[in-house]
Amino acid sequence: MPVTIYNTLTRRKEALVPGEPGQVRMYVCGPTTYNLIHLGNARPLVVFDTFRRYLEYRGYRVTYVQNFTDIDDKIIARAAEEGLDPGVLADKYIAEYFLDAAALGVRPATVHPQVSQHIADIVAMIRSLVDKEYAYAADGNVYFAVDRFAGYGKLSRRSPEEMLVGARAEIEGDKRSPLDFALWKKAKPGEPWWESPWGPGRPGWHSECAAMALRYLGSGFDIHGGGYDLVFPHHENEIAQAESYTGQPFARYWMHNGFITVDQEKMSKSLGNFFLLREILRRFPGPVIRFYLLSTHYRHPLDFDLEGLEGSARGLARWQKTLDELEQRLGGRAGEAATSGPAHPLREQVAATRETFVAALDDDFNTPAAMAALFALVRETNSFLARSQTGDDAGTLAAVRACLKELGEQVLGVLPLAGQAAPSSREAQVVTGLVDLLLEVRSLARQHRDWAMADMIRDRLAGLGIGVEDTPGGTRWEWRG
RNA sequence: GGUGCGGUGGCGAAGUGGCUAACGCCGCGGUCUGCAAAACCGCUAUUCGCCGGUUCGAGUCCGGCCCGCACCUCCA
CATH class of the missing domain: 3.40.50.620 (HUPs)
Structure with a gap:
C-alpha cells in the first residue's frame, strides 16, 4: 500500500x-x-x-x-x-x-x-x-x-x-x-x-x-x-x-x-488572540504540545484550549508510564525483541498495532487514528502487566517496548515525555533530598500504621505539586506542577 | 459576492455505503490499596446540524436549507 x-x-x-x-x-x-x-x-x-x-x-x-x-x-x-x-x-x-x-x-x-x-x-x-x-x-x-x-x-x-x-x-x-x-x-x-x-x-x-x-x-x-x-x-x-x-x-x-483557532477564530497576530509557544511551554512539556497538535488531523482546524492540553498530558503520561513499567520489568537488559516463541496475544497486538498505525498514516497522514492504535497497545500491555508477575515474557515485553519506541518516539516524536526537567541546580538537589527524606519518614509511619501521619505527608506534598504513589515496588514520587 | 473547510456523546476526535459509531479526556460503578494514586474491568451517542431523495441498506452518496470559520490584503 x-x-x-x-x-x-x-x-x-x-x-x-x-x-x-x-x-x-x-x-x-x-x-x-x-x-x-x-x-x-x-x-x-x-x-x-x-x-x-x-x-x-x-x-x-x-x-x-x-x-x-x-x-x-x-x-x-x-x-x-x-x-x-x-x-x-x-x-x-x-x-x-x-x-x-x-x-x-x-x-x-x-x-x-x-x-x-x-x-x-x-x-x-x-x-x-x-x-x-x-x-x-x-x-x-x-x-x-x-x-x-x-x-x-x-x-x-x-x-x-x-x-x-x-x-x-x-x-x-x-x-x-x-x-x-x-x-x-x-x-x-x-x-x-x-x-x-x-x-x-x-x-x-x-x-x-x-x-x-x-x-x-x-x-x-x-x-x-x-x-x-x-x-x-x-x-x-x-x-x-x-x-x-x-x-x-x-x-x-x-x-x-489547517489553522489553530481560538474560540473558533483563527489565531493571529492581528486579532491578538495568539499564544506564544514559549508561554505554553512554561505550562506543558514540549512532547505534550506535540501530542496535542497531532491529535487532530492536520487538515482540520484545531480549536485551542487548555483543557485539551490537559487531556493530552494525561494520555501521553499513560504511554510513558507503560514504557517505564516495561523498562523496569526488563531491567537493564537490552532485551532482544523476540520474534518467535509461543504465540502470545500481546505479540499479536504488537503486529496489529504496527499494521493499523501504518494504514492510518498512509491514509493522508491520519495521526489521530494512528494514535488510537498505540492507545490500544498500551491498554493491552497494561492489562497483561497487571495480570502477570513473572519475568518469562521478556521477549514479548521487549517487542512491545520496541514498538512503542519505534512508533511513539521515532515516528510521532512524542516520547520520551521527559518527566520534569532534570533539576540540576543546588536548590533542586536539596528539594529532591528533602522529599526523599519525608518519604522515608512516611514509610516508617506506615510501618507503624500511623495512617494519619502518612496521609498528612502525602497531602502536604500534593499541595506543593508533588505526587506520591505507593506501588508494590515501593513509593514513587513525581512533580505534577 | 467569489472560492474553500467544517458541524459526530459532557469535551476532544476518527470514521466517507453494510456486523453492536474507533480512540482519548472527564464522569459513574468495580478490582487492587490501610486509604489513595497508578493500572485494569465495566457503564456513558437507538444516534452522527436540519429537511427531502437514491439504495435491500447512509453518519458515509445526491439535492435543498441552517449555522460556524477561513481565504480573496501581511498571516502557518
Whole structure:
C-alpha cells in the first residue's frame, strides 16, 4: 500500500509516487523571523516534521528543506522599533526558533536556507523572468506579469478574471495589473539593500521560496507544504514564477495544514488572540504540545484550549508510564525483541498495532487514528502487566517496548515525555533530598500504621505539586506542577 | 459576492455505503490499596446540524436549507 496524501492542487487524495524512487524531496515554508513563534506557527512545524519522520520510517530518504524569511517588511519595521540592524534581529529570532523547535522535538531540516544568503539565485531567476517577458521592471521595482502565466489560479482555484472583479485590489505603483506582484522591491532610504540590474533593492514577496526550492530540490520536486493561508497568494505566486522560469511543473504534491483557532477564530497576530509557544511551554512539556497538535488531523482546524492540553498530558503520561513499567520489568537488559516463541496475544497486538498505525498514516497522514492504535497497545500491555508477575515474557515485553519506541518516539516524536526537567541546580538537589527524606519518614509511619501521619505527608506534598504513589515496588514520587 | 473547510456523546476526535459509531479526556460503578494514586474491568451517542431523495441498506452518496470559520490584503 502506498502512502496517500491529499493534494491541494488536484483536490483529491493521491498515491505518493516520488519523482525519484526511494527519495522524497520536500519543501516547507518556514517562519519570517521577526518575533517568537506562536502555536499557530508551530503546527506546520510539528505536522511536517512528523510526516518527514514517517516517510523515513517507511523507508524513503527525505530531503527536507525549510527556509527562513530573514528579509521582509515586518523585520525591517520591527528592527527599526528596537533600534537594531534587521539582520541582527532576524538572526536572533532564528536562534529562538531553533530553541522552540527543539522543545517540540522538531528535527532540523536537511537545509535551512535564508533569503539573505540566496540573493544571487533570486536575482538570476528574476533576470531570466524579465528576459522572457514574464516580468517587467519599473522604476527600480520588478513585477511579475500575471497575465503572462496561463496557469495562474490553478492551485487556489480562482480565475484572474474573478479576482479582478470582486477584489479591492488596486493598481499600486507602476504595476500594469492589480494582480501583478513584486519580485524585486526598490530599497527605500535606510532599508537594507543588495545590488541588482534594476538598482539597489531586495527580493519581494514569494521570490525566495521559488528560488530556494529550485536551488535545493530542483523543479518537479515532490512535496511542498505550508499553512492553508499560504495557498493564495503565496504558493500561487511561487508556482507562477517557478514554472515560468523553468518551463516545468514546480512541485507535484501540495499539502496545507489547517489553522489553530481560538474560540473558533483563527489565531493571529492581528486579532491578538495568539499564544506564544514559549508561554505554553512554561505550562506543558514540549512532547505534550506535540501530542496535542497531532491529535487532530492536520487538515482540520484545531480549536485551542487548555483543557485539551490537559487531556493530552494525561494520555501521553499513560504511554510513558507503560514504557517505564516495561523498562523496569526488563531491567537493564537490552532485551532482544523476540520474534518467535509461543504465540502470545500481546505479540499479536504488537503486529496489529504496527499494521493499523501504518494504514492510518498512509491514509493522508491520519495521526489521530494512528494514535488510537498505540492507545490500544498500551491498554493491552497494561492489562497483561497487571495480570502477570513473572519475568518469562521478556521477549514479548521487549517487542512491545520496541514498538512503542519505534512508533511513539521515532515516528510521532512524542516520547520520551521527559518527566520534569532534570533539576540540576543546588536548590533542586536539596528539594529532591528533602522529599526523599519525608518519604522515608512516611514509610516508617506506615510501618507503624500511623495512617494519619502518612496521609498528612502525602497531602502536604500534593499541595506543593508533588505526587506520591505507593506501588508494590515501593513509593514513587513525581512533580505534577 | 467569489472560492474553500467544517458541524459526530459532557469535551476532544476518527470514521466517507453494510456486523453492536474507533480512540482519548472527564464522569459513574468495580478490582487492587490501610486509604489513595497508578493500572485494569465495566457503564456513558437507538444516534452522527436540519429537511427531502437514491439504495435491500447512509453518519458515509445526491439535492435543498441552517449555522460556524477561513481565504480573496501581511498571516502557518
